[in-house]
Structure formats: structure tokens, C-alpha cells
Amino acid sequence: MSDMNNNIQGVPWDLSSEYESADCPAIEADLNSASELMDQMIEHNSVLLPLLEQAEGMGVEEATDGIEAAREIHRISEDVRSLIGNPDSYADCRMSVDSHDEAAQVLSGRLQSYQKRYTELSQPLSQFLDLVSVKVIEDYLNHELTRSARFVVEHARKRRDFNLSLGEENLVSGLAQDGIHAWGRLYDQLAGTLTCDVLVGNESQLMGLAETSGLLQDPDDRTRENAWRSINESWSAQVESCAAAINAIAGWRLELGRRRSSKRPVHFLDSPAHMNRISHATLEAVLSVAEESIPLARRAALLQAKAYGKDRYGPWDQRSPAPSTGGEDRSIPYTEALELIANAYSSVDPTMGEFVEMMAERKWIEGTVGPRKRPGAYCTGFPKSRTPRVYMTYTGGASDVITLAHELGHAFHSWTMKDLPDSQRSYGMSLAETASTFGETIVRDALLERAETPSQELAIAWEEMGALVSFILNIPTRFEFEKNFYEARQERPLLPDELKELMSQAWEKWYGESLSEPDPLFWANKLHFFISGLSFYNFPYLFGYLFSLGVYAKRLSFGDEFFPRYEGLLLDTGRMTAEDLAAKHLDVDLTRPDFWRETVAMLKPRVNHFEKLVNDVSV
Ligand SMILES: [Zn+2]
Structure with a gap:
């Protein structure tokens, strides 16, 4: 490495405030404390577990011992989480810097059994807090140890109408390992073994999926297109397996939802909305404003295509870099x-x-x-x-x-x-x-x-436009497909050709004439549809993108008042729903389109400026 490069690159971080090394005595001490505390959790669980079966009908009086045990478990579990989490962060940090760090790998492997044990020991408390009456919960929260947990406890309890019996819940989570999660693992294994035959320049090369996906960020348009085509060629040989997996994953969730519907019907969007602490009304408002913003986002996509000398945006352009316009880019030390x-x-x-x-x-x-x-x-x-x-x-x-x-x-x-x-x-x-x-x-x-220079500016503005296209066109395309798929899947599993058709329709709806062709296999080549632990891993991206830009937009309108509000907002992110947070700190109603419209309006001049840059650079 030359001296010049050493001035450019960053410096190493210092982890010594935490531990000396991945096998130092301080880590041993933390893990020993964690083990001792987990033994104490077992003792308190032995009070809680026998109460679970009749927890629902229990009065405060009967529940006294349980409430006390529950508070103790809450207190202990916060300590355990930090005692396990600290070495875990340390191991991750070490392995990030040196993927061959053996001591860190050993530590990380050891921590898995601690985490598993902790997860199992935490189950009875969360079941108890879900099952008991409001009166018992009030008593539980009315204490210095637990007062601060009110939001998380109450938020989790919003879904208690959907609970199955305790035995059934345990059965479902036990079977899930070789049920829904096995389908997710099958997909990961397929993705890990797939090879692609890619044309790079004039040469055909055989490479793995990850490496081929890397080419989707290549500055050469043809290379990106070839990579995308070869990825889809590989996946098209696996459509039957992918269709079986995606149908089974959705089928599992829909069937479970049907069984959870004894008190009121479960909708497939309930759980993802709840996890993200937003309401259905908010989700609808965001999506409707995204739809209104289609013309603006398509303009940005077409401008990116134009910068590459093309008429249309290709499905392989989602992660394209700014086209190289010469070597005038100066490194910033x-x-x-x-x-x-x-x-x-x-x-x-x-x-x-x-x-x-x-x-x-x-x-x-x-x-x-x-x-x-x-x-x-x-x-x-x-x-x-x-x-x-x-x-x-x-x-x-x-x-x-x-x-x-x-x-x-x-x-x-x-x-x-x-x-x-x-x-x-x-x-x-x-x-x-x-x-x-x-x-x-x-x-x-x-x-x-x-x-x-305009080309330096273009390079900086490029990613911002890329984000706009991704968040306002691509994310809704995924959402559209997934929603339509879940609706159709309620009737029966879909054939690979039907999945392709559904996917192409979603691309056409959102990208329309800005697109050179749809990506009918996007349901198979996108890992996000096969995450067995959560569904609709898409709309939170759109929400997060527009929300954060909306916060940025408030900087001007609030003036001096902005920063204290901003800090207050960040401080409350872990103890409020998104709607309450926005109402309290930004004076806006997220369930109405206004806030979202104002945010998109802020993007308009940025697209205009980008258009000017593209025109300046290409002539
Ligand atoms: Zn981030």
C-alpha cells in the first residue's frame, strides 16, 4: 500500500475498551455471570410455568407470586441479554475486520448455545404477559423494575386475540423448524449452489450467484444485462422448487392465520404491520402516495437510462453506478x-x-x-x-x-x-x-x-435518484406482487407460470413505459420472498425512506425548533407507534396522505436538478 493510499483510507477502530481479546478472562467472567443468571431464571420460571395454564382467568391476588417472579425474570433477562450481547458484538466486530480470526469464530460459535438457552428461558415470561388480564398487567407494570416496559408489553398484547392455546403455540413453534423454516433453508441452499454462465466482455465465465450479482453494479450496461440474464437462466431451471417453497411458506402463514381467527379474522398484513408498529391506514396512505408519485419516479428512471444512452430503464439497472464520464473524480481523504x-x-x-x-x-x-x-x-x-x-x-x-x-x-x-x-x-x-x-x-x-463539475455532481446525485426509483417503484412492485400472491394463494397454490404472470403485472403497473422489459422471475431470484421468519419484507423500506425524508423536510419549516424535536423523536422511537411519534414530534398525521405528499414534493426539485445534470453531461 502506498503512502498516498494510507492518507486516503480510514484508521482501525479501538475495541479495547470492551475486551482485550476474544479469549480473555473478562469474556469468561461475563459468560459465567450470564450462566448464573440463567440458572436464576429457571428458578423463577418454576413459579411461572405452573400458572400459565390458568393465567387467563387469574385475579391479581392469585397471581401475586407469578407477578413477582415475572418482574424478577424481566430484571434478570435484561442483564443476561447484555452479558451475552457484549461478547457477541465483540466477536462480530473482530470477524468483520478479519474473516479468518479463529478466536472470534470460536467465541461466536460458543455464544450460540447461550443465545438458544436464553431464548427458551424467556418464553414463559412473554407467554405470561400475553395471557393474563389487564388488571394483572397493571399490577405487574406498577413497579420500578417494570414501569419502563409498558409500551412493549402493551404493544405485544395487541395481538393476544390471535393466540392459540399454550400447547398449540408450543407445537407450532416446534414444528416450524422443519416446516416453514425448512422451506426458507432449502431456498438458501439452492441460492448457495447455483452457478451462472455469464458473458463478461466476449468471454463466457462460470461463477456463483453472489459473484454474478456483484456484476449488477458494473458500470458497463451490457455486463449488467448479461449478468441479469444469466441469473434468471439459472433460476428458471429451479422454478418448480421455488414455486413449491414460496407456496408452502405462504400456505403455512395463511393456514396459521385461519386458525388464529377464532376471535376476529387475521389478515396477512396484520403481523408485518404490527411488527413495524404502524397501522393499516398508515400503510394505505404511504402506498397511495407512492402511486401518485409514479410519474416522478418514472422520470428519474428514464433519466438514469438516458445517462446510459438508452431509451428505457432495464430490470438490471436497479443497482447501476453513475456512468463513468472520465477520471476527474477526486478522492477525499x-x-x-x-x-x-x-x-x-x-x-x-x-x-x-x-x-x-x-x-x-x-x-x-x-x-x-x-x-x-x-x-x-x-x-x-x-x-x-x-x-x-x-x-x-x-x-x-x-x-x-x-x-x-x-x-x-x-x-x-x-x-x-x-x-x-x-x-x-x-x-x-x-x-x-x-x-x-x-x-x-x-x-x-x-x-x-x-x-x-457537472459530472462530479452527477456522481453524487446518482445514488439519490437510484434510491428514489428503488423505493417508489421497485419496493411497491414487490409489495404488489406479494399482496396479490397471498390473495390468490388463499384459494390454491400457484403454478410457476402464474407466479411469473403476477410478477410481470406488478412490474408493468409500477414501471409502465419507463421499463424495457419486466422481470417475471423476480419472485424467484429475490431472497426477500423466502425469509421464513417474516413476510412483506418490503413496505417498511418504503415507509422508512419517505418518513426519514419527511423528517428532513421539517428541518426548514421548524427552524430553531427543529433539533430539540428531532432529538425527542429519536429518543421515543423505541416506546411509541410510528403514528404517535409523528403526531407528538412533527405535528403530522401519518394515516393521511398530506405528510407523505409534502415529502414527495421535496423530491421534485431534486429530480429537476438531476435532469439538468444528465443533459449537461451527455452533451
Ligand atoms: Zn442503514
Whole structure:
């Protein structure tokens, strides 16, 4: 590595505040404490378990012992989670930097049995809290140990009408391993063994699916198209298996939903909406505004096609990079990037800029380039010290600066929440990207301002347009397909050709004339449809995208009032529904289209500016 590169790339992070090494005595001590505490959980569970069968009809008096045991389990389990979570984060961090780190691998393997044991021991408490009457719950929550858990407990109880009997619940979760989850694993195995015959340049190459998917980010349009075609060719030999898997996964959920419908009917969107803490009305409002925004998003797609000298956008263009227009892109050294981000963050509030400086000073960011580093970027944290860490490989491109700003946004979010009780610190996927997209957007704007040529600007604005197309056209395409599929699946399993037809219709509805051709096999080649643990892994992306931009848009209208509101909003993300959060901190009603419309309106001038850039660069 040359000296110049060393100036560009980032510095290693410092994990020594947590542990010295993956096999140090401090980790042993944490795990021993976790084991002892889990033994105590067994004791308290022995009080709780015999009560579960009659928990529903129990009065406060009868439940006294159970309530006390439940509070103790709650207290202990927060400690256990942090004692297991801390070494787990440490192992992950170590393995990210060095995929061959054996001590970290051993530690990570060991932790699995701790996690499994913990999950099993936590079951009786969550069942107890679901089953008992409101009076018992009030008594349980009316205590300093449990008061802070009110939101999570009450939110979980919203679904108690759908509970089966305790024995049935246990049977379902026991059978699920070789039932619904087996179909998900089958799909993963298929994806892992699939090979693609790709034309790269004039040469035909045989490569695995992951590597071929990497080519979908290639700056050469033909390479991307060839990669996409070869991926679909491989999947088309597997459509029968994929159809069996997707039909079984949906069939399992629909049948389970039917059985849970004894008190009131279960809808297949109930569970995903509940998980994301949003209502059906909100979901409808977001989707209806996405539909209104089709013309704007199609314009952005067509402009991206135009920049590549094409008339239409291809299904292989979803992750296309900005077309290369010459080598004038100047690398931004790491320290300069941090300064730029700190300045941009400071323009919102000085404390945000200071936060970035603190992250850098304490070496809580991993930014080196290394041969054994895992690709990608993320933000994680240590539950014991409640300190965040940001991971990435920083090589100096504008997109790296934006990635760093994004991950620092996540870190700021967790820093804001660091003094809250554990039960108030986890939030749904729908709100998870609020601070990251916010950080990303302010820094992107700062980068646009300092860009010197239209082609530099184009490179920065490109991803933003890509996101717009993805979130407003592609995500709804997935949702549309999945919803129509679940509706049809209620009657019978669908044939591969029917699935293709349904998928093509969804593409046509959303992309319309902007698209060169639909991707009829998208239901088979997209992993998200085969995640056995959750369904509709799509609309939360759309919600999160528009919500976070909506928060950004409020920066102007609230002026000086904005930052305290923003901090308050982040602080409440783990203890409110999205609707309550938005009403309290942004004075808006998420179930109505207005807020979403205003957000999309903010995107219009950005598309206009992009159009100007595309025209300037192509002439
Ligand atoms: Zn993120």
C-alpha cells in the first residue's frame, strides 16, 4: 500500500475498551455471570410455568407470586441479554475486520448455545404477559423494575386475540423448524449452489450467484444485462422448487392465520404491520402516495437510462453506478471526510458535529482497507458500555463519504437513546433508517455544493435518484406482487407460470413505459420472498425512506425548533407507534396522505436538478 493510499483510507477502530481479546478472562467472567443468571431464571420460571395454564382467568391476588417472579425474570433477562450481547458484538466486530480470526469464530460459535438457552428461558415470561388480564398487567407494570416496559408489553398484547392455546403455540413453534423454516433453508441452499454462465466482455465465465450479482453494479450496461440474464437462466431451471417453497411458506402463514381467527379474522398484513408498529391506514396512505408519485419516479428512471444512452430503464439497472464520464473524480481523504461530515452535522446542531468528532477521537470507527475485511458497512454497539461502533472500508469515493455519514446517523440515534432502559431502546425497521437517511441527506447536499463539475455532481446525485426509483417503484412492485400472491394463494397454490404472470403485472403497473422489459422471475431470484421468519419484507423500506425524508423536510419549516424535536423523536422511537411519534414530534398525521405528499414534493426539485445534470453531461 502506498503512502498516498494510507492518507486516503480510514484508521482501525479501538475495541479495547470492551475486551482485550476474544479469549480473555473478562469474556469468561461475563459468560459465567450470564450462566448464573440463567440458572436464576429457571428458578423463577418454576413459579411461572405452573400458572400459565390458568393465567387467563387469574385475579391479581392469585397471581401475586407469578407477578413477582415475572418482574424478577424481566430484571434478570435484561442483564443476561447484555452479558451475552457484549461478547457477541465483540466477536462480530473482530470477524468483520478479519474473516479468518479463529478466536472470534470460536467465541461466536460458543455464544450460540447461550443465545438458544436464553431464548427458551424467556418464553414463559412473554407467554405470561400475553395471557393474563389487564388488571394483572397493571399490577405487574406498577413497579420500578417494570414501569419502563409498558409500551412493549402493551404493544405485544395487541395481538393476544390471535393466540392459540399454550400447547398449540408450543407445537407450532416446534414444528416450524422443519416446516416453514425448512422451506426458507432449502431456498438458501439452492441460492448457495447455483452457478451462472455469464458473458463478461466476449468471454463466457462460470461463477456463483453472489459473484454474478456483484456484476449488477458494473458500470458497463451490457455486463449488467448479461449478468441479469444469466441469473434468471439459472433460476428458471429451479422454478418448480421455488414455486413449491414460496407456496408452502405462504400456505403455512395463511393456514396459521385461519386458525388464529377464532376471535376476529387475521389478515396477512396484520403481523408485518404490527411488527413495524404502524397501522393499516398508515400503510394505505404511504402506498397511495407512492402511486401518485409514479410519474416522478418514472422520470428519474428514464433519466438514469438516458445517462446510459438508452431509451428505457432495464430490470438490471436497479443497482447501476453513475456512468463513468472520465477520471476527474477526486478522492477525499478520510480526515477530510470526517471534517466534512462534522461540519454538515453541525449545521443542524453543534452537538451533532461534536458527536462525529467524538466518534473519530475515541476511534469508534473502523475505516481501513484490508484483504480479510468483510464487505459492506454497518453500525453496531456494545450493550454493556452502550457505546456505538461504525464499520466500513473507506477508500475515498463520494459514495464512501455518504456511507460514513449514513452509519454515523445510526450511531447518533443509538447515542441519543443510550440512557434509556433496555425495554425502550429497540425500534421497528420502519423507524430504523430515520437518523441514517437524515445524516446521509445533509452530507450529500454538502458534497453537491462542493462539487466542481457537472459530472462530479452527477456522481453524487446518482445514488439519490437510484434510491428514489428503488423505493417508489421497485419496493411497491414487490409489495404488489406479494399482496396479490397471498390473495390468490388463499384459494390454491400457484403454478410457476402464474407466479411469473403476477410478477410481470406488478412490474408493468409500477414501471409502465419507463421499463424495457419486466422481470417475471423476480419472485424467484429475490431472497426477500423466502425469509421464513417474516413476510412483506418490503413496505417498511418504503415507509422508512419517505418518513426519514419527511423528517428532513421539517428541518426548514421548524427552524430553531427543529433539533430539540428531532432529538425527542429519536429518543421515543423505541416506546411509541410510528403514528404517535409523528403526531407528538412533527405535528403530522401519518394515516393521511398530506405528510407523505409534502415529502414527495421535496423530491421534485431534486429530480429537476438531476435532469439538468444528465443533459449537461451527455452533451
Ligand atoms: Zn442503514
